[in-house]
Amino acid sequence: MLITKLERRTEDAAISLPVSFEKGQVYTPRFLATWVAVLLKEHLGEQWSGDLVDPACGDGELLDAAFEQLPAAKLFGMDIDAEASQAAQTRLGGSAVIKTEDMLLSPSVKKRRQSFNPGAVISNPPWGADTLHSTGRLRTLGYSLANGQFDSWSLFVEMSLKALEGEGMAVFILPDAIFSPEHASTRSFIAENYTVEMIARLGEGIFKGVYRGTTVLLVRKSKPKLTHVVEVFRLSKTQRAAVLSGDLDLQDARKNSSHQVRQSRFLSDRGCRWDIDVRKSDQNLLSRIEASGGSWTDLVVSGRGVELSKRGLVKVCRNCAYVTPAPTRPREVTCQGCGLVAHSEQMATQQIVDTDTKKQPGFMPLIVGEDIGRYALSCSRQIKLNVPGINYKSHELYSQERLLVRKTGVGLKATVTKKTAASNQVVFHYVPLTKELNFFLYYVLGVLSSRVMFAYHLRKSGENEWRSHPYVTPKTLKELPIPAPKSGTQSWRQAVEIASRVKRHVRNGGRNRKLDLEIEGLVAGLYDLNHSDLDWVKQVICEAQSLEPMRALSKFDSQSIKIEMVP
Known part of the structure; x- marks a missing residue:
C-alpha cells in the first residue's frame, strides 16, 4: 500500500496510519x-x-x-x-x-x-x-x-x-x-x-x-x-x-x-x-560447469500464463462487471474497465476455474504448477474464457509445442508438451525462435531435469530443504549454465542426441529409468564430467533434506552411469 500524504506531527506524536496498514512487525525471540x-x-x-x-x-x-x-x-x-x-x-x-x-x-x-x-x-x-x-x-x-x-x-x-x-x-x-x-x-x-x-x-x-x-x-x-x-x-x-x-x-x-x-x-x-553453501572443495567443479554454460534463453521466447491463481477467484466490479484477480490479502482495487476504486472485501467474488475437467462450452483446459512433474504433465482444471478483465495471453501460444517449467515447489520440474491448454501465472513457458531449433526444447529439458543441474542448483541457490512457498524465477532459470550449442559443432550433436532421448522419455511419461540414466550420461558428457564428478552430484543431492525431489533423484549409482560423448 502506498500513501503519499503523511499527517504532520511533532516528533513524539502518534503517526496516523491508514486502516489495514501492514506494519510488517515480526518480534524477535x-x-x-x-x-x-x-x-x-x-x-x-x-x-x-x-x-x-x-x-x-x-x-x-x-x-x-x-x-x-x-x-x-x-x-x-x-x-x-x-x-x-x-x-x-x-x-x-x-x-x-x-x-x-x-x-x-x-x-x-x-x-x-x-x-x-x-x-x-x-x-x-x-x-x-x-x-x-x-x-x-x-x-x-x-x-x-x-x-x-x-x-x-x-x-x-x-x-x-x-x-x-x-x-x-x-x-x-x-x-x-x-x-x-x-x-x-x-x-x-x-x-x-x-x-x-x-x-x-x-x-x-x-x-x-x-x-x-x-x-x-x-x-x-x-x-x-x-x-x-x-x-x-x-x-x-x-x-x-x-x-x-x-x-x-x-x-x-x-x-x-x-x-x-x-x-x-x-x-x-x-x-x-x-x-x-559453496565451499572451496566445490568451486573447481562448479566453475567447470559454469564455463560450459551459455545464453540459452537467447534462443527462445519466454513468458508465463494467465495472471490468476489455481483456484481462479476474481473480484467483480459492481459498476461495469470487469473482474480483477482476487488479491492475496484485503486491499483497495482499481477496476481496469472503468477506474472505480473499491475495497476487495466489498466486491462480489466469482470463480472462473473449474476442477471438473469434463469439457464444457466456453472453457479451455488449464495447466497449473502442480500439474507439471519431471518429464510429466497432467491437466487438472479448465478456465472460463472471455471474462472481461482477464488477460488470457496468447491463444496461439497455448497450441504450440513448448517447454513448461513450474515456478513453485522444491527443485526443478519441467516438461515439453503440444497439448492445447492455457497455463496460469506459476507456469513459465518457452518456445524456440526458429524451426531449426525445434529439438532445442527437449535438449534444454534434459539438462534442466538432470541430476547434474539439480546438484548445481542446490549448491548455488541453497534451496536444499523445505521452506514455505519455494519458487524459481525466470532470472533463476536464465542463470543456469545450460550450454547454447552452435550448429555443426560437437556440442550441437551432443544436444541433438540428448533431445532425441528426452523426446522418447517424455512420451513414456518420464517413467523409463534406463532412459533417464542414459540422458544423465549424455548430460555428464556435455559438461565433460567424470565419475568422480558424478559422485559429487550424488553427495550434494543426498546431503539435502529428504524431500520427494531429492529422494527421487538420489537413487542412482554414479559409477554405473555410462558417460557418453557423441562424435
Whole structure:
C-alpha cells in the first residue's frame, strides 16, 4: 500500500496510519536478540560507549539485549507504531531514548546529529510492510533501492548503513528473501559498498508462526578489500530444532558449521548471488560447469500464463462487471474497465476455474504448477474464457509445442508438451525462435531435469530443504549454465542426441529409468564430467533434506552411469 500524504506531527506524536496498514512487525525471540547483540559486542568490544540505534525497535527486545552486552552504549530507538514505542520506553526506562517516528523519512541521520551519531545499528526491520511513501518520494529521499521490486526491509538496510558513522557496525535480522533473484540489487548494494563480516542462514521456524526463513547479516561500514573473507554458515534442520528446543546455542552452532568465502566471489557473480553453501572443495567443479554454460534463453521466447491463481477467484466490479484477480490479502482495487476504486472485501467474488475437467462450452483446459512433474504433465482444471478483465495471453501460444517449467515447489520440474491448454501465472513457458531449433526444447529439458543441474542448483541457490512457498524465477532459470550449442559443432550433436532421448522419455511419461540414466550420461558428457564428478552430484543431492525431489533423484549409482560423448 502506498500513501503519499503523511499527517504532520511533532516528533513524539502518534503517526496516523491508514486502516489495514501492514506494519510488517515480526518480534524477535530473546535467544536471537541476545545472539545478534553478542555479535556486535565481538566487533565493538564490551566497553564500547557509542550511540547504538534500532530504527524499528518494536517493543525494545533488541535494545534490551544490546544493553546487556554493551552496558556503556547509548541506546536510541524509533518505531512508527506508537504503542510499540511506548512499550519500549517503559521497558527500557532511562537506559534508552525512544521516539515514535517513521525512520524512512530520514535516510540521512546527519540531519539528527543534535540527537545522536550512530556508531552501531541493531535491527529487525519490517518484513513486507506497507510504506507511507510513493516510490518517487523514496527516490527523492535518496533510496537507490526504491526501484523495481523492493521490500520495506531493504529500505531500512540502506538507510541504516548510510547513517552509520565512521567504520560503524550493523547487524540485521532479515528474511531469507535476500537470497532471491529479485533482491540482487540489495545484495550488490551491500557487497560493493560495505564489508560483510557474517551471513548466517538460520532457516524457517525461528519466528513462531512466521513461515519465512531468517538470515542474520553483520556488516561494517567500510569498502571491502579484495581479499576480505566472510564468515558464513547455515543451520541444518536438526540444528535448528535443537536451537529452538534450547538444546543448542546459536554460538555453538556457528562454531560447528561456519566456513569462509571471499566477498569478491559474490561480486564476480552476474546476479551477485550469495552462494554461501559453496565451499572451496566445490568451486573447481562448479566453475567447470559454469564455463560450459551459455545464453540459452537467447534462443527462445519466454513468458508465463494467465495472471490468476489455481483456484481462479476474481473480484467483480459492481459498476461495469470487469473482474480483477482476487488479491492475496484485503486491499483497495482499481477496476481496469472503468477506474472505480473499491475495497476487495466489498466486491462480489466469482470463480472462473473449474476442477471438473469434463469439457464444457466456453472453457479451455488449464495447466497449473502442480500439474507439471519431471518429464510429466497432467491437466487438472479448465478456465472460463472471455471474462472481461482477464488477460488470457496468447491463444496461439497455448497450441504450440513448448517447454513448461513450474515456478513453485522444491527443485526443478519441467516438461515439453503440444497439448492445447492455457497455463496460469506459476507456469513459465518457452518456445524456440526458429524451426531449426525445434529439438532445442527437449535438449534444454534434459539438462534442466538432470541430476547434474539439480546438484548445481542446490549448491548455488541453497534451496536444499523445505521452506514455505519455494519458487524459481525466470532470472533463476536464465542463470543456469545450460550450454547454447552452435550448429555443426560437437556440442550441437551432443544436444541433438540428448533431445532425441528426452523426446522418447517424455512420451513414456518420464517413467523409463534406463532412459533417464542414459540422458544423465549424455548430460555428464556435455559438461565433460567424470565419475568422480558424478559422485559429487550424488553427495550434494543426498546431503539435502529428504524431500520427494531429492529422494527421487538420489537413487542412482554414479559409477554405473555410462558417460557418453557423441562424435
